[in-house]
Amino acid sequence: MRARYILGEIVTGLWRNIAMVVSVIIVTAVSLTFVGVGALMQKQILDMKATLVEQSQVTIFMCSPHSTSASCAGGPATDAQIESARQALEGDVLSPYISSYTERSQEEALAIYQEQFAGEGFVSNFTEEDMPVSFHITLTNAEESAAVVEFFQGRDGVDEVTDLLSAFAPFIDVLNQSTVFALGLAVLMLIAAVLLVATTIRMSVANRRREIAIMRLVGASNLFIRLPFLLEGAVAAAIGGLIASGMLWVGLHYIVQGWLAPTLGQTLITISVSDLLWLAPALILLGTLLSIASSVVSLNRYLKV
Incomplete structure (x- = not known):
């Protein structure tokens, strides 16, 4: 019964703030895509140096x-x-x-x-x-x-x-500079995503003040009251991570494996779609953890339970 209630609250919260949720998903997806690009570039640089x-x-x-x-x-x-x-x-x-x-x-x-x-x-x-x-x-x-x-x-x-x-030094330098640029932009986008999650949580708390007050009166625990808010941001971030993984798959499949590897050689270009087996879960986990952390800080500030 509690699980069904919490699930219903998550869906309701996401729907009430659909515009903000979509913004969180888009910003998270873009930022995690840049994080993934930076990680793949760094792996390619290390593999290339080892090959040479x-x-x-x-x-x-x-x-x-x-x-x-x-x-x-x-x-x-x-x-x-x-x-x-x-x-x-x-x-x-x-x-x-x-x-x-x-x-x-x-x-x-x-x-x-x-x-x-x-x-x-x-x-x-x-x-x-x-x-x-x-x-x-x-x-x-x-x-x-x-x-x-x-x-x-x-x-x-x-x-x-x-x-x-x-x-190959100029090519490696370009990859290094691109990695720094991608990770720098990713940090800025992740900060924006964290702030959006905090804003979404604040709006959700404001919209449910009456429900929260009723739950307090009937003796609901702090975790029970806070959990729907935490999971709202986590779900949005996880969706963003999935979208980022899909964007990386497109880039790896069509650009890297479809064009770059045949041009420069399979021996030199080592990153491939198979790298998403470890990268995609890491990106989803990163986005989810950052969202939960942002939600915890926001709830401590806006939700006094």
């Missing part, structure tokens, strides 16, 4: 017949130049920076090239002699890649030295 660290972080491309850099003015890298690069990688100078390295021959480079551009007519125009020998280096500390890059950059027989972490 695990892969070859620095790649040295020796000169090929098609190289145009100044260090390749003498033509393709000679066996002596390749051996010199190999010895440098194994020498004492670079040993503190290098964990391991692999060498890719011209034959292996051609096979990879043919696989990447399979079906293209121009592939048959290239032979092993057109491909560069390359060294793929895994560093002991990814933050010290500059030492290896500077050692080989401009060296005779070396066409190009690439650093994966440096290459």
